[in-house]
Amino acid sequence: MGLFNLDRMLNPKTVAVIGASERPDSVGAAVMRNLVDGGFPGAVYPINPRRSTVRGLQAYPSLGEAPGPIDLAVVATPIDTVPEIMKQCGAKGVAGAVVLSAGGREIGHEGRRLEEAIARQAAEANVRIIGPNCLGVIVPGVKLNASFAAHMPKAGRLAFISQSGALCTAILDLSLQEGIGFSHFVSIGSMLDVDFADLIDYLGNEFRVTSILLYVESIPNLRKFMSAARAVSRIKPIVVLKSGKSPAGARAASSHTGAMAGEDALYDAAFRRAGVLRVQTIGELFDCAELLAKQPRPEGPRLAIITNAGGPGVMAADALAEYGLEPAPLGEATLSALDAVLPPWWSRNNPVDILGDASPERYATALEVCLDSADINGVLLILTPQAMTDPSAVARHVASMAVRRPCPVLASWMGGVNVEEGRRLLNQAGIPTYATPEQAIRAFMELHQYAVNQKMLKEIPKRFREDLIFDTERAATILRTGLTRSNGMLTEVESKGLLEAYGIPTTATRLATDEDQAVLFARDMGFPVVLKISSPDIVHKTEAGGIQLDLQNEDQVRKAFRAIVQSARAYKPEAEIQGVSVQPMLRSAQGSSGVELIVGAKKDDQFGPVILFGMGGILAEILQDRSLGLPPLNRALARRLMEDTKVYKVLQGYRNLPAANMAALEELLIRLSQLVTDFPEIAELDMNPVILQHGRPWAVDARVLVRPSAVPSPMHLIISPYPARYEKHAVTSSGLPVFIRPIKPEDAPLLVDLFHVLSPTSIYFRFFSPLKELSEDMLARFTQIDYDREIAMVAVEEPGTGQEKLLGVARVISDPDGKKAEFAVLVGDPWQGRGIGALLLENCLHIAKERGIETVWGTVLQENTHMLALGRKLGFRICRVPESTDCELTIDLRQVTFDEHGRLGLSRV
Numbered sequence: 001m002g003l004f005n006l007d008r009m010l011n012p013k014t015v016a017v018i019g020a021s022e023r024p025d026s027v028g029a030a031v032m033r034n035l036v037d038g039g040f041p042g043a044v045y046p047i048n049p050r051r052s053t054v055r056g057l058q059a060y061p062s063l064g065e066a067p068g069p070i071d072l073a074v075v076a077t078p079i080d081t082v083p084e085i086m087k088q089c090g091a092k093g094v095a096g097a098v099v100l101s102a103g104g105r106e107i108g109h110e111g112r113r114l115e116e117a118i119a120r121q122a123a124e125a126n127v128r129i130i131g132p133n134c135l136g137v138i139v140p141g142v143k144l145n146a147s148f149a150a151h152m153p154k155a156g157r158l159a160f161i162s163q164s165g166a167l168c169t170a171i172l173d174l175s176l177q178e179g180i181g182f183s184h185f186v187s188i189g190s191m192l193d194v195d196f197a198d199l200i201d202y203l204g205n206e207f208r209v210t211s212i213l214l215y216v217e218s219i220p221n222l223r224k225f226m227s228a229a230r231a232v233s234r235i236k237p238i239v240v241l242k243s244g245k246s247p248a249g250a251r252a253a254s255s256h257t258g259a260m261a262g263e264d265a266l267y268d269a270a271f272r273r274a275g276v277l278r279v280q281t282i283g284e285l286f287d288c289a290e291l292l293a294k295q296p297r298p299e300g301p302r303l304a305i306i307t308n309a310g311g312p313g314v315m316a317a318d319a320l321a322e323y324g325l326e327p328a329p330l331g332e333a334t335l336s337a338l339d340a341v342l343p344p345w346w347s348r349n350n351p352v353d354i355l356g357d358a359s360p361e362r363y364a365t366a367l368e369v370c371l372d373s374a375d376i377n378g379v380l381l382i383l384t385p386q387a388m389t390d391p392s393a394v395a396r397h398v399a400s401m402a403v404r405r406p407c408p409v410l411a412s413w414m415g416g417v418n419v420e421e422g423r424r425l426l427n428q429a430g431i432p433t434y435a436t437p438e439q440a441i442r443a444f445m446e447l448h449q450y451a452v453n454q455k456m457l458k459e460i461p462k463r464f465r466e467d468l469i470f471d472t473e474r475a476a477t478i479l480r481t482g483l484t485r486s487n488g489m490l491t492e493v494e495s496k497g498l499l500e501a502y503g504i505p506t507t508a509t510r511l512a513t514d515e516d517q518a519v520l521f522a523r524d525m526g527f528p529v530v531l532k533i534s535s536p537d538i539v540h541k542t543e544a545g546g547i548q549l550d551l552q553n554e555d556q557v558r559k560a561f562r563a564i565v566q567s568a569r570a571y572k573p574e575a576e577i578q579g580v581s582v583q584p585m586l587r588s589a590q591g592s593s594g595v596e597l598i599v600g601a602k603k604d605d606q607f608g609p610v611i612l613f614g615m616g617g618i619l620a621e622i623l624q625d626r627s628l629g630l631p632p633l634n635r636a637l638a639r640r641l642m643e644d645t646k647v648y649k650v651l652q653g654y655r656n657l658p659a660a661n662m663a664a665l666e667e668l669l670i671r672l673s674q675l676v677t678d679f680p681e682i683a684e685l686d687m688n689p690v691i692l693q694h695g696r697p698w699a700v701d702a703r704v705l706v707r708p709s710a711v712p713s714p715m716h717l718i719i720s721p722y723p724a725r726y727e728k729h730a731v732t733s734s735g736l737p738v739f740i741r742p743i744k745p746e747d748a749p750l751l752v753d754l755f756h757v758l759s760p761t762s763i764y765f766r767f768f769s770p771l772k773e774l775s776e777d778m779l780a781r782f783t784q785i786d787y788d789r790e791i792a793m794v795a796v797e798e799p800g801t802g803q804e805k806l807l808g809v810a811r812v813i814s815d816p817d818g819k820k821a822e823f824a825v826l827v828g829d830p831w832q833g834r835g836i837g838a839l840l841l842e843n844c845l846h847i848a849k850e851r852g853i854e855t856v857w858g859t860v861l862q863e864n865t866h867m868l869a870l871g872r873k874l875g876f877r878i879c880r881v882p883e884s885t886d887c888e889l890t891i892d893l894r895q896v897t898f899d900e901h902g903r904l905g906l907s908r909v
Helices: 002-010 027-037 079-092 109-125 165-178 196-204 222-232 256-260 263-274 282-294 310-321 332-341 360-372 391-401 417-428 437-457 472-483 492-501 515-525 554-571 635-643 647-651 662-678 745-756 760-767 776-783 836-850 865-874
Strands: 014-018 043-047 072-075 096-099 128-130 136-139 144-147 154-162 181-187 211-216 238-242 277-279 303-307 378-383 409-413 510-512 529-534 547-551 579-584 592-604 608-615 626-629 682-693 696-699 702-706 728-731 737-742 790-797 806-814 820-827 855-860 877-880 887-892 896-898 904-908
Touching (some): 002 136, 002 196, 027 043, 027 144, 079 096, 079 109, 109 128, 154 165, 154 196, 154 282, 165 181, 165 282, 196 211, 211 282, 222 263, 238 263, 238 282, 263 277, 263 626, 277 282, 277 437, 282 437, 303 310, 303 360, 310 378, 310 437, 332 360, 360 378, 378 391, 391 409, 391 417, 409 417, 409 437, 472 492, 472 662, 472 702, 492 702, 515 529, 515 554, 515 579, 547 554, 554 579, 592 647, 592 662, 608 635, 626 635, 635 662, 662 682, 737 836, 745 776, 745 790, 745 806, 760 820, 790 836, 806 836, 820 836, 836 896, 836 904, 855 865, 865 877
Parallel strands (some): 014 043, 096 128, 154 181, 154 211, 211 238, 238 277, 303 378, 378 409
Antiparallel strands (some): 136 144, 136 181, 510 579, 529 547, 529 579, 592 608, 592 682, 682 702, 728 737, 737 790, 790 806, 806 820, 855 887, 896 904
């Protein structure tokens, strides 16, 4: 219902303006003026109890008096009247309201109370709300300007959503100057109801929209946002400008990890994981917008630079160098083609310097050669106003060349008055213009980076040879101990025990309560050893003088024990001192690489747990060489987390330093990710340092802070993790034992193997086309799913029968509103007719009902008699698709029951 209401709101046939007024300076009057003068083709009803006409239209004293149904209500009245207006909207059947009224949460407690009343009334009335405290909405394609903005932008395919109404007006004004068109222009305001995620979902399904721009101040529901953004960013670029980057948002922390994971860095990590491109300034946002709105996206980084002056060409090359790139090398064929049309003394290189006397024809022919070249993914045209150059004539010539070409063309007409007309002509022709070459390069490279990020997001992660095993019972017992303490700190021995429960390698650590015990432990371990203070009240041991390294004999151990205890008591007299931990000393002579890493996790109030990886040791916070990632992690994501640090190059092997075992580091990160996924009580976790011995990582020191969690696992994550609770052993109706589980990203190779045992008929029945192979994009789409909005269950041979083999897949893909979903089933030919499809689909339907999905449907070819029979067996209603021979299968999950094993009941509710 939610997206249907949004569609009625943003494509309305009728609009009511509540609070319309004939006073020219009122908000309601501005909205009426924009609707009527802007040529909105539907009916407009002014609601104004004190006036008989508004803008020449019959005004109605109340919403109920307006004739006919109303799709959209624009509310421009004092905010304390809005709850009652929502009730009236419900009675009138209004789909949604744009509430322009200010005075909500931004004024404090009373405003929040009013917003709660508005939200309550709107929910009861089934009315969606955009706002309050917003500028309104504009949809140029349907001539809807339900806002008090001064102008209507031209129609285009770019959608813009902003929390700031003032920024909306600025972007709108710039768009008119640069000739940028928009499909939707939405001021979202306080997001009392409709939020970024709702609009991203809606715009993702809108054929008129090719790209989405966001101005973000805060995101109230990050899990919902991540789900929508991850789904839509795979098919349409999402570019975001997030304000509020100051370090004031970072919270006080009890560990290095906490101190290094500030709020803005967490947004960076979230946007990267969602496949969203983040820009840093309004200028960058607009530069990206202009390129997205006017030109195709670059398919690669190979840029040709055509210029009539050497200096600006060098500036452009320098700007590319900041991204680690050079202008595209020109092949012999391209050089020969340029030789044929340019003077003999042209640069014969990229940048292509066509000299200061370049005519419009010379620009056009050079551009044509570059656009036809296989060496090039984009072209930047630079013009400086010289005496022999006519900027307007050049603009006219090149504009016609750039139409409908597969790679983008950008222009930098450098200067002021002399080039103004040329810029206008280029903008009219759909060529984005930039004041400087650096701006153009940045916009080009940001969109190229988006493409690179998308490719990385779709990377198929490798499997480990064996499944990872975790001792959750032991971990839970240790955490319960920490929760009984007032400060929530685990000791080092407890922290390492927690890590060991999840298979994370740690140095052997034993707690000594006196000198003699310390000596005994040291003797058993073998010298040299390390001694550390063990106290839940002392977090940073080095600051307390609580660490003694490289102890070679018993006498040194005794002296170190006394010194550590004495220093700790002097540092914090009230601290509880449990003793001194003893552990072996890892040294380079024993195979250590000398590289110290920090690996940790922090639970943020908004983002949930965040994984940190970087250069460790006592300088970790100063050097700040770290990257952040969001669980759940797989091997590809773990590798990417490491690649985003400088220390990663060292880990590859550098001079006399051996390479690290990267698979072991990936495994460590995945085990940590699972630990913080399973236990939301972990507030901070530090492994610093992690030392590499013979290439493998060992946590030398560890500290963990725990706090009670009001949210159970996995709801504390902003990305839905693998739902292991749906795993089950089962037997099909034919007696075949199988293991049923959700699909994993690592299943891509197994899915390829399944595809290869399908007959051409089975392929056609499932994909409605004669596919020869599954592309990488298809594999990523089928296996890297959002578990919040898609259910995909696979049947595999029972473990122990050899290499895992996929027998079949069933999936239920939910609409964004979560009420309706589409199903699909695929079973390998060797196992068809053995009950696998029925078992998989039954499991999917059970999960769908559990999640509140009401209707599941699917299209089946009439020749697919097996699928039609399965549908009848499970209780689907089968109807012929109008004007087609295909059949549509539908089941109302509100009318079915499941037994305790998740099997469909025979009776209907």
